Amino acid sequence: MTQFSDKILTWYTRHARQLPWRGHPDPYAVWVSEIMLQQTRVEAVIPYYERWMDRFPSVHALAAASEQDVLLLWEGLGYYSRARNLYKAARIVVDQYGGELPRDLAPLRKLPGIGRYTVGAIASIAFGLDVATLDGNLRRVFARVFNVAVPADAPAGEKILWALAERHLPKGQAGDYNQALMDLGATICLPRRPTCLLCPLRGLCKARALGLQEQRPVLKPKAEVPHYTVTAAVLQRDGKILLAKRPSKGLLGGMWEFPGGKVEKGESLEACLAREIREELDAGIRVGEPFGVYRHTYTHFRITLHAFRCELIDGEPKPLEAAELTWVLPAELGDYPMGKVDRLIAERLQ
Ligand code: SF4
DSSP: OOHHHHHHHHHHHHHOOOOTTTTOOOHHHHHHHHHHHTTSOHHHHHHHHHHHHHHOOSHHHHHTSOHHHHHHHHTTSOOTHHHHHHHHHHHHHHHHHTTOOOSSHHHHHHSTTOOHHHHHHHHHHTTOOOOOOOOHHHHHHHHHHTTOOSOTTSHHHHHHHHHHHHHTOOTTOHHHHHHHHHHHHHHTSOSSSOOGGGOTTTTTOHHHHTTOGGGOSOOOOOOOOOEEEEEEEEEEETTEEEEEEOOSSSTTTTOEEOOEEEOOTTOOHHHHHHHHHHHHHSOEEEEEEEEEEEEEEOSSOEEEEEEEEEEEEESOOOOSSSSEEEEEOGGGGGGSOBOHHHHHHHHHHO
């Protein structure tokens, strides 16, 4: 036990957050919560976690679901590959491991969506193994306490931070140690304006002693986020609306959308939409009234989407680029998982 781990564990005995997945002996619950918590704040995760555990209380229940149901329940939480991977991994766990998450690190790490961070969290919290982990909160705490000036999101910085997490890991208490650091990072050692006066590590914290806490962790400069103008068609026929399912890999994979695409240089919105529908569905449309303008920021780009009411004038739409097409009554749009912008369009149609 180092001074660092002693202080953080003592603090945790009094300040651990009460979270719905804490104190839960079920590795499945720990696994679901850790996947949901990736890139997402605890407050946003809690209602999703509770709905999820009601609907899929076990790995068997999840494996028996359809991907559409899984994505629908995840809708709004973002980073949908997490849901797709969790679902794939649940099926593997049921088929190959009799429904029990493997306790050994190597097979655990091979499951879809489980990287080094998640292995550490599951192994330490659910199985009580002496394994370190490093999420954004832990990374920030270590970079500050040990004043790591190498970029934390570069391989060299990551190596230093993982080594620190491992060096201070107290034998037999890895689960509490990891969760204590997650809690400290989420409640005290905040990205901006950490409340150092309340921090159990303030006496050890090198960045604080140098007044550098807000400059740690150092991160690589971010590339500028590009902006795209895109169009989408609200194509109606016999009271039904056309939806396209995105291919299962990539951004919003497996989610449904109103078909359309990116405007090219010098192209009008209407010309773009007619071209996209011709290319993607092999059909001709008349672009009608504007339906709405929607803005959204994804991780690596921003979009402004212009939706138009459209009418089919030739050809029967075919899924040339989409995984599937379907005509849906407005009242049924809620049964189809969608990204944020498409959901806003769907809600207006309902
Ligand atoms: S003293 Fe401040 S900067 Fe250092 S670990 Fe604590 S909260 Fe973070």
